[in-house]
Amino acid sequence: MADTRPVDVPSPAGTPRSVGIVWGLLILNTLGSAGAKTIIPLPRSLIQMATMGALVAAFALALAANLRLRMRASAYVFLLTLLLVPSVISSANLESGFGALFRCARLSLFVGTLWLLSRWWPGGLTFVRHHIRVYFAVLGTVAAGLVISPGAALPDLYGGRLVGALWPLTPPQIGQYAAVIIGLTVLLALDRRTDKASATLVIVPSLVLLALTHTRTATLGLFIGLALAICSLLLTSAAARRFFTWTVLTVVVAAVGFASALQAWFLRGQSQENFSNLTGRAKVWDALLAAPRTAGEQAFGMGLGDKSYAGLPIDNSWLAVYQEQGLIGVGLVAAIILVLGGVALLRPPSLQRACAIFLISYCAIASYTEAGLGDASPYLLHLALAASLLAAPAEADPLSAPATLRRRIPRWARDREVT
Template identity: 75%
Template sequence: MGGELTSGAAGAPPAAAPGPGGTPKAVGIVWALLGLNTLGSAGAKTVVPLPRSLIQMATMGALVAAFALALALNPRLRIRASAFLFLLTLLLVPSVIASVQPDVGFGALFRCTRLAVFVGTLWLLSHWWDGGLTFVRYHIRMYFAVLVLVAAGLAVAPGTAMPEYYGGRLVGALWPLTPPQIGQYAAIVIGLAVLLVLGRRTTAGSAAVVVVPSLVLLAMTHTRTATLGLLIGLVLAIGSLVLTSAAARRFFAWAVLCATVAAVAFSSALRAWFLRGQSQENFANLTGRAKVWDALLAEPRSTGEKVFGTGLGDKSFDGLPIDNSWLAVYDEQGLIGVVVVAALVIVIGGVALLRPPSLPRACAIFLISYCAISSYTEVGLGDASAYLLHLALAASLLVAPAPPAPLPVAEIPRRRIPRWARR
């Protein structure tokens, strides 16, 4: 991935100063463990069959280890309160109320505990949130490592990595990852790496090592949501830099020109890739998603279920995936959950718009835009997931830098008084 992606490029302006006492390297390990927890345990068939119980043990063990390590790094429980973390904590209320019902089952309480530990770990990490790019680099390293694992699976077993039951789309052959997951990770890595180049925090060659293979993997997943989220998110993020960055203006102009040429020259190929061999009818109802959504909304519910939901579950309805964050939150955490999640997205988006133009702000806008777009066909905004981790990264980029600590009295320089003033 190149040293420049982890430490600023030569001749580039220095990155934002770290928080009080600096950011320990072990914080990056905590962030990676949180990412491992969100990879999930269900997906494609792997080369070596992995029992789901073993994968769940690994992901949950990663979350417990992340919390324990964060607590060891922050034993005095120093935190930086924010509206994002407050609203995320508030989301636990409808989750717990719905999940403690006798007929819900133990699985809902288990997921509530997982969400609580996930949120608690973010609170502990907030001590090092300073509006700098440290966590952006953690994010790129973490998800690029996942993409390297996907590429290794493709090289080892191409047939398993591109199975027929997924329409020949790329999946995880060594770890059970679905095409939308891989597409999401690739899009996030590409977007953040491009913004680091525009902000002169890394070199173009260093970023190309990350961006080019990620683009190839994204194309092989045929994931429309991730592609649209990447393009729209980058347009909004770069647009926020246009007035203050000549590099952003040049990149924006070239991107528009190349996109126009590609749309004209390869329109039929792009249309075929976008449709993925589906009929117009199947594409119109979003590959069957609309039928599940209609059935979920038509389901009779009691007042309590409408307000608090039915408890945290596997984001499915009648055995079919919901594939919509807002409907999944409504189903599991009720109208209160929908209001809290909407407030969370609106607040963090509003804070991003009110911040002055900067590279951290542009990265935050990209992440928020991507999550908002993906929420229409993906789930995750109401539970411990990669999407909440993206939004947590955005929140860390929008934190105002902490004021410098006051000097001890003995170190405050004293003004020398002239002799004539002493009389």
């Protein structure tokens, strides 16, 4: 029987290599500058210069690759553009200082780069592979730091959890990166878009690093998101059905046989009281919601900040957006999740749809204990990847199509200016 599995749908205009570099620079920009102490002390100003320089370079490269400013209609990027409105209005009051305007400029460059990249969003797997490669390289620096200096990579300050010893990465960051590339690689392997050796090379080390971070949010997001993604493939993929069955059996056996060990790992040595208030997060959330606000502050927020309240991290995307971009921002972020989720449900079963469901589910779950849905962050990149996977294939562009394709296009069509 002929193989009827969907194949990667290349962009009619081809995807330049510079696009992969742009995606990697966007990831570098969202790594952040605050975290654990590194083996070689890196000034925060130097790290910020590198991350911001990466964003400027990404925008410049994307613009050079798309000089004609050809962009695709994207509800996701359009909603992000609308999110700039409350961000600028609230930041213009300077209640959060001049840093708020700087963060607005950063978000504007980030959104502008996504608009330029939208030209190459045909619903294929090109950006998925870029995503996995770059984040796997980031995890490689974490593993290298663990080998070079285990004490710096597993500091007592973080309770022995894995941190970045070469680049200042926190345990939640490492756990997030590991969980995302594990989920995407598993889905690629199930659909035979990658060989077993390559999949194992990515999944096994990433699982080890995820376990060393003791990050509960990333672990739950991985398993729940992957379960939802695989369920979307059950009717069309025998491999997905087998994997789902064996995974359920494995989880049941592990839950019965290793219940005490799993509970100890999950609690991370915390008391039940500390665990119930989410390691102190609930106290910050209650104080933030109880703070008096004017009608304008409720609508537009206080301006883009460092996702903290009274010097303590908010660690909740929805409350962080409420604090910085108000109820309007919360509504726009909710619209992003609902629109992407609705489009994913309406798409026919496919690997692209499964990957998008995994990414959307993961970001929705992580939003409860992690901030980032209202500003340039890895979570917005994950959702941008989901949007690219859900994009309909583009029509052929005769001006920039590969030579083998151009030969099939009539001369009059090649010579005609396409607007």
